[in-house]
Amino acid sequence: MNWTGKVAIVTGGASGIGAATAREFAAGGAMAIIFDINQAGGEQMVAQMRADGGKADYQRVDVSDADACRAAVQRVAAALGRVDYLVNCAASFISKGLDVTTADWERSLGVNVRGYANMVQACFEPMKATGSGAIVNIASISAHIAQPDRWTYNACKGAILTMSKCQALDLAPYGIRVNVVSPGWIWTPEVAKAANGDRARWEPVWGRYHMLRRLGEPREVARAALFLCSDDASFITGAELPVDGGYLGLGSEGLGDTSSFAGTA
Numbered sequence: 001m002n003w004t005g006k007v008a009i010v011t012g013g014a015s016g017i018g019a020a021t022a023r024e025f026a027a028g029g030a031m032a033i034i035f036d037i038n039q040a041g042g043e044q045m046v047a048q049m050r051a052d053g054g055k056a057d058y059q060r061v062d063v064s065d066a067d068a069c070r071a072a073v074q075r076v077a078a079a080l081g082r083v084d085y086l087v088n089c090a091a092s093f094i095s096k097g098l099d100v101t102t103a104d105w106e107r108s109l110g111v112n113v114r115g116y117a118n119m120v121q122a123c124f125e126p127m128k129a130t131g132s133g134a135i136v137n138i139a140s141i142s143a144h145i146a147q148p149d150r151w152t153y154n155a156c157k158g159a160i161l162t163m164s165k166c167q168a169l170d171l172a173p174y175g176i177r178v179n180v181v182s183p184g185w186i187w188t189p190e191v192a193k194a195a196n197g198d199r200a201r202w203e204p205v206w207g208r209y210h211m212l213r214r215l216g217e218p219r220e221v222a223r224a225a226l227f228l229c230s231d232d233a234s235f236i237t238g239a240e241l242p243v244d245g246g247y248l249g250l251g252s253e254g255l256g257d258t259s260s261f262a263g264t265a
Protein backbone atom coordinates (compact mmCIF):
# COMPACT_ATOMS: atom_id res chain seq x y z
CA MET A 1 0.00 0.00 0.00
CA ASN A 2 1.23 3.49 -0.82
CA TRP A 3 0.62 6.02 1.96
CA THR A 4 2.93 8.76 0.68
CA GLY A 5 1.89 12.20 1.96
CA LYS A 6 -0.47 10.74 4.57
CA VAL A 7 -0.29 11.19 8.33
CA ALA A 8 -1.23 8.33 10.64
CA ILE A 9 -1.51 8.47 14.43
CA VAL A 10 -1.25 5.15 16.28
CA THR A 11 -1.94 5.06 20.01
CA GLY A 12 -0.15 2.34 21.93
CA GLY A 13 2.37 2.30 19.09
CA ALA A 14 5.37 1.67 21.34
CA SER A 15 4.62 -2.04 21.51
CA GLY A 16 2.83 -5.03 20.04
CA ILE A 17 0.02 -4.50 17.55
CA GLY A 18 0.35 -0.70 17.66
CA ALA A 19 4.07 -0.89 16.91
CA ALA A 20 3.42 -3.23 13.97
CA THR A 21 0.73 -0.85 12.69
CA ALA A 22 3.01 2.18 12.89
CA ARG A 23 5.72 0.19 11.09
CA GLU A 24 3.35 -0.79 8.26
CA PHE A 25 2.28 2.84 7.77
CA ALA A 26 5.88 4.07 7.76
CA ALA A 27 6.97 1.28 5.39
CA GLY A 28 4.27 2.44 2.97
CA GLY A 29 5.49 6.05 3.01
CA ALA A 30 3.18 7.65 5.61
CA MET A 31 4.35 9.77 8.50
CA ALA A 32 3.63 7.43 11.41
CA ILE A 33 3.19 9.13 14.76
CA ILE A 34 3.13 7.10 17.94
CA PHE A 35 1.16 8.33 20.96
CA ASP A 36 2.11 6.26 24.01
CA ILE A 37 2.94 6.59 27.69
CA ASN A 38 6.02 4.39 27.17
CA GLN A 39 8.55 7.00 26.11
CA ALA A 40 11.57 4.70 25.85
CA GLY A 41 9.60 2.17 23.77
CA GLY A 42 8.07 4.88 21.58
CA GLU A 43 11.42 6.51 20.85
CA GLN A 44 12.99 3.15 20.12
CA MET A 45 10.24 2.32 17.63
CA VAL A 46 10.69 5.70 15.93
CA ALA A 47 14.45 5.11 15.66
CA GLN A 48 13.80 1.71 14.06
CA MET A 49 11.29 3.08 11.55
CA ARG A 50 13.66 5.90 10.59
CA ALA A 51 16.57 3.45 10.26
CA ASP A 52 14.36 1.48 7.86
CA GLY A 53 13.92 4.65 5.77
CA GLY A 54 10.48 5.58 7.09
CA LYS A 55 9.07 8.82 8.48
CA ALA A 56 8.08 8.58 12.12
CA ASP A 57 7.65 10.55 15.31
CA TYR A 58 6.63 10.05 18.94
CA GLN A 59 4.62 12.03 21.45
CA ARG A 60 4.20 11.11 25.08
CA VAL A 61 0.42 11.06 25.53
CA ASP A 62 -1.77 9.36 28.10
CA VAL A 63 -4.92 8.78 26.08
CA SER A 64 -7.11 8.92 29.19
CA ASP A 65 -6.30 12.66 29.37
CA ALA A 66 -8.62 14.41 26.90
CA ASP A 67 -6.73 17.72 27.03
CA ALA A 68 -3.42 15.97 26.35
CA CYS A 69 -4.93 14.14 23.36
CA ARG A 70 -6.33 17.34 21.91
CA ALA A 71 -3.08 19.29 22.41
CA ALA A 72 -0.96 16.50 20.89
CA VAL A 73 -3.19 16.11 17.83
CA GLN A 74 -3.19 19.88 17.35
CA ARG A 75 0.62 19.86 17.39
CA VAL A 76 0.63 17.16 14.69
CA ALA A 77 -1.93 19.00 12.55
CA ALA A 78 -0.07 22.31 12.92
CA ALA A 79 3.26 20.76 11.97
CA LEU A 80 2.09 18.51 9.13
CA GLY A 81 -1.11 20.16 7.95
CA ARG A 82 -3.26 17.05 8.19
CA VAL A 83 -4.27 13.91 10.06
CA ASP A 84 -5.52 11.14 7.78
CA TYR A 85 -5.69 8.03 9.95
CA LEU A 86 -6.09 7.12 13.58
CA VAL A 87 -5.61 3.61 14.91
CA ASN A 88 -6.59 3.31 18.58
CA CYS A 89 -4.53 0.49 20.11
CA ALA A 90 -3.52 1.74 23.57
CA ALA A 91 -4.94 -0.52 26.24
CA SER A 92 -5.19 -1.09 29.94
CA PHE A 93 -5.13 -4.84 30.55
CA ILE A 94 -6.59 -4.63 34.07
CA SER A 95 -8.53 -7.89 34.39
CA LYS A 96 -10.74 -7.93 37.43
CA GLY A 97 -14.03 -9.59 38.34
CA LEU A 98 -15.68 -9.79 41.75
CA ASP A 99 -12.71 -8.01 43.29
CA VAL A 100 -12.84 -4.99 40.95
CA THR A 101 -12.31 -1.61 42.63
CA THR A 102 -13.45 1.86 41.68
CA ALA A 103 -9.87 2.70 40.73
CA ASP A 104 -9.74 -0.37 38.43
CA TRP A 105 -12.92 0.75 36.68
CA GLU A 106 -11.67 4.31 36.33
CA ARG A 107 -8.40 3.23 34.75
CA SER A 108 -9.98 0.57 32.50
CA LEU A 109 -12.76 2.78 31.23
CA GLY A 110 -10.46 5.82 31.17
CA VAL A 111 -7.92 4.24 28.82
CA ASN A 112 -9.95 1.70 26.86
CA VAL A 113 -13.21 3.55 26.30
CA ARG A 114 -12.76 7.24 27.12
CA GLY A 115 -9.23 7.09 25.73
CA TYR A 116 -10.48 5.85 22.36
CA ALA A 117 -13.22 8.50 22.40
CA ASN A 118 -10.76 11.25 23.38
CA MET A 119 -8.60 10.44 20.38
CA VAL A 120 -11.52 10.34 17.95
CA GLN A 121 -12.73 13.72 19.25
CA ALA A 122 -9.22 15.16 18.96
CA CYS A 123 -8.74 13.92 15.38
CA PHE A 124 -12.16 15.05 14.21
CA GLU A 125 -11.28 18.68 13.40
CA PRO A 126 -8.19 17.97 11.26
CA MET A 127 -10.00 15.14 9.45
CA LYS A 128 -13.03 17.34 8.88
CA ALA A 129 -10.75 20.00 7.43
CA THR A 130 -9.62 17.64 4.65
CA GLY A 131 -13.07 16.08 4.21
CA SER A 132 -11.73 12.57 4.70
CA GLY A 133 -10.27 10.24 7.25
CA ALA A 134 -10.33 6.70 8.53
CA ILE A 135 -10.28 5.46 12.09
CA VAL A 136 -9.75 1.92 13.34
CA ASN A 137 -10.54 1.04 16.94
CA ILE A 138 -8.90 -2.17 18.13
CA ALA A 139 -11.36 -4.21 20.21
CA SER A 140 -10.99 -7.95 20.83
CA ILE A 141 -12.67 -11.33 20.65
CA SER A 142 -13.15 -10.61 24.37
CA ALA A 143 -15.92 -8.18 23.38
CA HIS A 144 -18.09 -11.19 22.51
CA ILE A 145 -17.46 -13.82 25.14
CA ALA A 146 -17.22 -14.66 28.82
CA GLN A 147 -13.74 -15.08 30.28
CA PRO A 148 -12.91 -15.54 33.95
CA ASP A 149 -12.22 -12.41 36.04
CA ARG A 150 -12.55 -10.13 33.07
CA TRP A 151 -15.45 -7.76 33.90
CA THR A 152 -13.26 -4.74 33.26
CA TYR A 153 -11.42 -5.64 30.07
CA ASN A 154 -14.32 -7.43 28.36
CA ALA A 155 -16.85 -4.73 29.24
CA CYS A 156 -14.53 -2.11 27.77
CA LYS A 157 -14.01 -4.09 24.58
CA GLY A 158 -17.78 -4.57 24.23
CA ALA A 159 -18.25 -0.84 24.71
CA ILE A 160 -15.74 -0.14 21.94
CA LEU A 161 -17.88 -2.12 19.48
CA THR A 162 -21.02 -0.12 20.14
CA MET A 163 -19.26 3.22 20.50
CA SER A 164 -17.52 2.68 17.16
CA LYS A 165 -20.86 2.23 15.38
CA CYS A 166 -22.09 5.50 16.90
CA GLN A 167 -18.86 7.23 15.84
CA ALA A 168 -19.22 5.81 12.32
CA LEU A 169 -22.73 7.24 12.07
CA ASP A 170 -21.80 10.67 13.42
CA LEU A 171 -18.62 11.07 11.34
CA ALA A 172 -19.93 9.70 8.03
CA PRO A 173 -21.22 13.11 6.87
CA TYR A 174 -17.64 14.41 7.11
CA GLY A 175 -16.16 11.65 4.94
CA ILE A 176 -14.66 9.90 7.94
CA ARG A 177 -15.02 6.12 8.29
CA VAL A 178 -14.79 4.28 11.62
CA ASN A 179 -14.28 0.54 11.89
CA VAL A 180 -13.19 -2.06 14.43
CA VAL A 181 -10.61 -4.82 14.28
CA SER A 182 -11.05 -7.60 16.84
CA PRO A 183 -7.92 -9.69 17.27
CA GLY A 184 -7.76 -13.22 18.63
CA TRP A 185 -4.71 -14.19 20.68
CA ILE A 186 -1.73 -12.39 19.20
CA TRP A 187 1.86 -12.99 20.27
CA THR A 188 2.64 -9.60 21.82
CA PRO A 189 4.54 -8.67 25.00
CA GLU A 190 1.32 -8.89 27.05
CA VAL A 191 0.64 -12.46 25.89
CA ALA A 192 4.34 -13.34 26.16
CA LYS A 193 4.15 -12.21 29.80
CA ALA A 194 1.23 -14.57 30.44
CA ALA A 195 3.31 -17.36 28.87
CA ASN A 196 6.43 -16.46 30.88
CA GLY A 197 8.04 -16.02 27.47
CA ASP A 198 7.62 -19.72 26.68
CA ARG A 199 5.88 -19.67 23.29
CA ALA A 200 6.78 -23.28 22.46
CA ARG A 201 4.92 -24.45 25.56
CA TRP A 202 1.82 -22.27 25.34
CA GLU A 203 1.17 -21.89 21.61
CA PRO A 204 -0.09 -25.47 21.25
CA VAL A 205 -2.51 -24.84 24.14
CA TRP A 206 -3.77 -21.37 23.23
CA GLY A 207 -3.52 -22.07 19.52
CA ARG A 208 -6.38 -24.58 19.93
CA TYR A 209 -8.78 -21.73 20.69
CA HIS A 210 -8.42 -20.80 17.01
CA MET A 211 -9.45 -22.74 13.89
CA LEU A 212 -6.01 -22.03 12.48
CA ARG A 213 -4.46 -23.74 15.54
CA ARG A 214 -1.91 -21.03 16.23
CA LEU A 215 -1.54 -17.53 17.66
CA GLY A 216 -1.55 -14.50 15.40
CA GLU A 217 1.31 -12.13 14.69
CA PRO A 218 1.02 -8.37 15.35
CA ARG A 219 1.66 -7.74 11.65
CA GLU A 220 -1.41 -9.77 10.68
CA VAL A 221 -3.61 -7.44 12.73
CA ALA A 222 -1.77 -4.36 11.47
CA ARG A 223 -2.37 -5.33 7.84
CA ALA A 224 -6.11 -5.65 8.48
CA ALA A 225 -6.19 -2.23 10.17
CA LEU A 226 -4.36 -0.70 7.20
CA PHE A 227 -6.81 -2.32 4.80
CA LEU A 228 -9.69 -0.64 6.66
CA CYS A 229 -7.86 2.69 6.41
CA SER A 230 -7.23 2.25 2.70
CA ASP A 231 -9.38 3.31 -0.24
CA ASP A 232 -10.02 -0.39 -0.87
CA ALA A 233 -12.34 -0.14 2.14
CA SER A 234 -14.04 3.03 0.89
CA PHE A 235 -17.57 1.62 1.40
CA ILE A 236 -16.87 0.00 4.77
CA THR A 237 -17.84 1.83 7.94
CA GLY A 238 -19.36 0.85 11.28
CA ALA A 239 -18.05 -2.67 10.71
CA GLU A 240 -16.09 -5.13 12.81
CA LEU A 241 -13.39 -7.26 11.20
CA PRO A 242 -12.30 -10.18 13.38
CA VAL A 243 -8.64 -11.05 12.83
CA ASP A 244 -8.84 -14.06 15.05
CA GLY A 245 -7.83 -17.20 13.16
CA GLY A 246 -11.42 -18.39 13.44
CA TYR A 247 -11.72 -17.96 17.24
CA LEU A 248 -15.23 -16.49 17.19
CA GLY A 249 -16.52 -19.13 14.79
CA LEU A 250 -15.74 -21.99 17.15
CA GLY A 251 -18.46 -23.35 19.41
CA SER A 252 -18.33 -25.53 22.50
CA GLU A 253 -17.02 -28.43 20.39
CA GLY A 254 -13.84 -26.54 19.82
CA LEU A 255 -11.78 -27.92 16.94
CA GLY A 256 -14.18 -30.87 16.66
CA ASP A 257 -11.66 -33.59 17.40
CA THR A 258 -13.67 -34.87 20.38
CA SER A 259 -17.01 -34.74 18.61
CA SER A 260 -18.26 -36.31 15.41
CA PHE A 261 -21.65 -36.77 13.84
CA ALA A 262 -21.91 -39.38 11.15
CA GLY A 263 -25.54 -38.51 10.46
CA THR A 264 -28.26 -40.84 9.23
CA ALA A 265 -29.21 -41.42 5.65
Ligand SMILES: NC(=O)c1ccc[n+]([C@@H]2O[C@H](COP(=O)([O-])OP(=O)(O)OC[C@H]3O[C@@H](n4cnc5c(N)ncnc54)[C@H](O)[C@@H]3O)[C@@H](O)[C@H]2O)c1
Pocket residue numbers: 011012013014015016017018035036037038041061062063064088089090091092111115138139140141182183184185186187188189190191
Ligand atom coordinates in the same frame (compact mmCIF):
# COMPACT_ATOMS: atom_id res chain seq x y z
N1 LIG B 1 -2.32 -9.25 22.18
C1 LIG B 1 -3.49 -9.82 22.04
O1 LIG B 1 -3.61 -11.06 22.05
C2 LIG B 1 -4.73 -8.98 21.84
C3 LIG B 1 -5.94 -9.66 21.62
C4 LIG B 1 -7.09 -8.90 21.42
C5 LIG B 1 -7.03 -7.52 21.46
N2 LIG B 1 -5.85 -6.90 21.70
C6 LIG B 1 -5.86 -5.44 21.72
O2 LIG B 1 -4.87 -4.95 20.84
C7 LIG B 1 -4.39 -3.69 21.30
C8 LIG B 1 -2.88 -3.75 21.43
O3 LIG B 1 -2.54 -4.79 22.33
P1 LIG B 1 -1.06 -5.33 22.45
O4 LIG B 1 -1.17 -6.75 22.88
O5 LIG B 1 -0.29 -4.98 21.25
O6 LIG B 1 -0.57 -4.52 23.73
P2 LIG B 1 0.87 -3.97 24.18
O7 LIG B 1 0.90 -4.06 25.67
O8 LIG B 1 1.97 -4.62 23.41
O9 LIG B 1 0.78 -2.44 23.74
C9 LIG B 1 -0.10 -1.57 24.35
C10 LIG B 1 0.55 -0.21 24.36
O10 LIG B 1 -0.40 0.73 24.92
C11 LIG B 1 0.34 1.64 25.68
N3 LIG B 1 -0.55 2.30 26.65
C12 LIG B 1 -1.13 1.75 27.75
N4 LIG B 1 -1.87 2.67 28.39
C13 LIG B 1 -1.75 3.82 27.68
C14 LIG B 1 -2.27 5.12 27.85
N5 LIG B 1 -3.06 5.43 28.90
N6 LIG B 1 -1.98 6.07 26.92
C15 LIG B 1 -1.16 5.77 25.87
N7 LIG B 1 -0.62 4.56 25.69
C16 LIG B 1 -0.91 3.60 26.58
C17 LIG B 1 1.42 0.80 26.36
O11 LIG B 1 2.48 1.60 26.84
C18 LIG B 1 1.81 -0.13 25.22
O12 LIG B 1 2.87 0.41 24.47
C19 LIG B 1 -5.10 -3.45 22.64
O13 LIG B 1 -6.22 -2.63 22.41
C20 LIG B 1 -5.53 -4.84 23.07
O14 LIG B 1 -6.64 -4.80 23.92
C21 LIG B 1 -4.70 -7.59 21.89
